Amino acid sequence: MKHIRNFCIIAHIDHGKSTLADRLLQTTNTIADRDMKNQALDDMDIERERGITIKSHAIQMDYTHSDGEKYVLNLIDTPGHVDFSYEVSRSIAACEGALLIVDAAQGIEAQTISNLYLALENDLEIIPILNKMDLPGAQPEEVTDQIVELIGCRPEDVIPASGKTGLGVQAILNAIVExxxxxxxxxxxxxxAMIFDSVFNSFRGIIAYYRVLNGKxxxxxxxxxxxxxKEYYADEIGILRMTMEPRKEVLTGDVGYIISGIKKANEVKVGDTITTTANPCLDVVQGFEDVKPMVFAGLYPVDTDEYEELRASLEKLQLNDASLVFEPESSMALGFGFRCGFLGMLHMEIIQERLEREFDMTVITTVPNVSYKAYLPKENEPKIVNNPSELPDPSKVDYIEEPFINAQIITKSEYIGQVMSLCIEKRGNLKNQVYLTQNRVELTFEMPLGEIVFDFYDKLKSCSRGYASFDYHPIGYQQSDLIKLDLLLNGDPVDALSALVHRSNAYELGKKICLKLKELIPRQQFEIPIQAAIGAKVIARETIKALRKDVTAKCYGGDISRKRKLLEKQKKGKKRMRQVGNVEIPQEAFLAVLKLD
Incomplete structure (x- = not known):
């Protein structure tokens, strides 16, 4: 055991951890040079195209130290995006140390700090690394000072490195061992043993990755x-290299995999404990928790006949991504579909993209929202509302609570004004403001989660010219003055476009949505009113004019009553058509509501 080292890599998005992991694999000859490709551990197409890690990956390397001793290094590469911090926390729990990678050109960002706190809570040994030293814009002295201030280490403990050129890789390997x-x-x-990840293989069923804490x-x-x-037979066990290598036994301290013919994703929970039935362990591994979805949206097939196919596709996706939660629901406008829970907006985007690529399913996504709690008089338990259409009649509701988050934003001091006004506009309360260095500030806000699921991240990036980084964690529910905003097309409510909004934003939002839909819904043979309403009260209206044929074109001269008669006949036809006509809503209209400015 004294020759095993388990470590993970934590960093903010785009600070170069996948590239550095590639260099570590190359230096220890885990991958032959001819098989080497960029982002070697990222095996999904989307991960390569977007240059992000979505799934955490584990791999074992052999390393001979300068004193001639041989060591086994288990590396767990983790995602950097805030939506996948659940993956990161599981990986951290399986390690004794972490490489904290900071970009020498960008400095410390919000995700760096939140992942670092996760690692410190688990008593991990932190090895700070200054990456991208080969960039012309690198500021090693300044960023080293930031790291020293954050962790409290000595400046000489920070290892300068570059994933691209391979600078400092040997020093990193030595530091891991020492x-x-x-x-x-x-x-x-x-x-x-603790399960920290699972993947689905269409031939072997579910493969669970675990770390053995005691026993073998x-x-x-x-x-x-x-x-x-549940109980199973360990059909095959082994360790993780670039491919899986079967072994007769996996010992204490090692990271391995187990194949036991499990078919259902919900039978393997990340964070669960594995033990033997003959000699079970007395206590389970602490820190096991179910993943909690943050953002809910409806996914509907474009063609209603594809409902069963969509169900099968979502079930297969769930095998690869345990944090996806879904349940069936129906909508008057869209027919049958599923209500899905996601970790965040990026997670939702990726699920949608994977459905299209891997299963050839085109889906309509409704406006994303969060879950609320409605308290009714005479009832002890609150009603959980995941969809605005589930909200009980407002006259029967005492009050509604919505989820709040603690948001940490790190930005340059010149953008404080814009960032603050954006957060206050989103009903945020400033809680704290700390200067990390002379020109970097950490702002802490308490704000409703519902306000950040739309376009908060995009707006934050544009108002700070890309220099702000954002991280959040939930802090529970608080009472808010929320009302349900309905949209009526031709007098019929469209439940897929209804939303729960704060009373102060309702009029403005209603007006904007009506204007946007007027642009996007094609004109019909009859006039279509678009209305935004709170209960029975209409608060905004736009009208899409009818397409009209010039029925009087054949009248050249003659009496006015001939023209009047033709126009009256057309008017009756339009009126009848409006009573029976249906309005087709294009897919863009559902998505445009998300991008309202």
């Missing part, structure tokens, strides 16, 4: 998953 402690655990105790696991053992209380 600074990170070997795993602690009792090899003779009953088996206790042998091929053919009968194992039990403690939280789900």
């Amino acid at each position: 600074r990170i402690e070997p795993p602690k655990g009792n090899p003779d105790a009953p088996l206790q 696991i042998k091929k053919g053992d009968r194992v039990k998953f403690v939280n789900t209380k």
